[in-house]
Amino acid sequence: MTMDLDESQSLHLWHNAAMAQVLDNVPDLTLRQTAILLTIYLQRPPHTVRGLAAALNVTKPVITRALDTMGMMKLVARKRDPVDRRNVIIQRTVEGSLYLEKLADIISKSAGDLKS
Amino acid sequence: MTMDLDESQSLHLWHNAAMAQVLDNVPDLTLRQTAILLTIYLQRPPHTVRGLAAALNVTKPVITRALDTMGMMKLVARKRDPVDRRNVIIQRTVEGSLYLEKLADIISKSAGDLKS
DNA sequence: ATAAAATAGAACGGAAGCGAAACAAAGCAG
């Protein structure tokens, strides 16, 4: 079974969810940061700067900066790879899980508000 | 009937859609700008700076700056209200409609990719 | 051991966002 969202429903869903985040004063991640965060939490580890940069087709400094910001927010953590010490392993955090749980709730509720 | 998106599906949908926008090099609107744009296109006119600021619970300069940016992108247009010339009426544009059509397509396709 | 490659980060200048405050223009009330 696939979710069937027509284009009007899609925009209303996006609108509801964006509004809810703005109104909730959710700390404002950019679209790129959001994509990075969700990749870290939804795809199988390990995650490296290089891997994320390739997955999103952006340069490595973009990932580094995003990790700086989200690291300060405690949404992700960095750790050196003990095997190959050039690599940085990006890890999930409790705070990050909570953040995404809240985001999921907002989106889910927004979908529930759609009339079709 | 309501759309039922559970929380895992919600995150995957958001992830797919965010990834698609990043990969497509869609001009990067902030969450606030997105919320403003969608409000303009999905809710009944007329739209004013004051009204949008109230709807999103942000200050008026936030709206002015967003309109500056999105106006340069041709996603919206400004017009003085002839009746009360203090007001600015925000209008839709062809380019804005196309932009949102593309966004709707991305979201709709992302939803279709969900397995439930 | 030495050179080459790979990885992540730092430095730079430029663009754009933010909140707070000040401002100009238009309408309204007396």
Place this chain on the structure above:
DNA sequence: CTGCTTTGTTTCGCTTCCGTTCTATTTTAT
């Protein structure tokens, strides 16, 4: 007409993001 209010914008100082380029560290190849 003269103030007062409303509306939208501008300005200020600050922060953060961007792409590009350069650097430091580590690993690999010869």
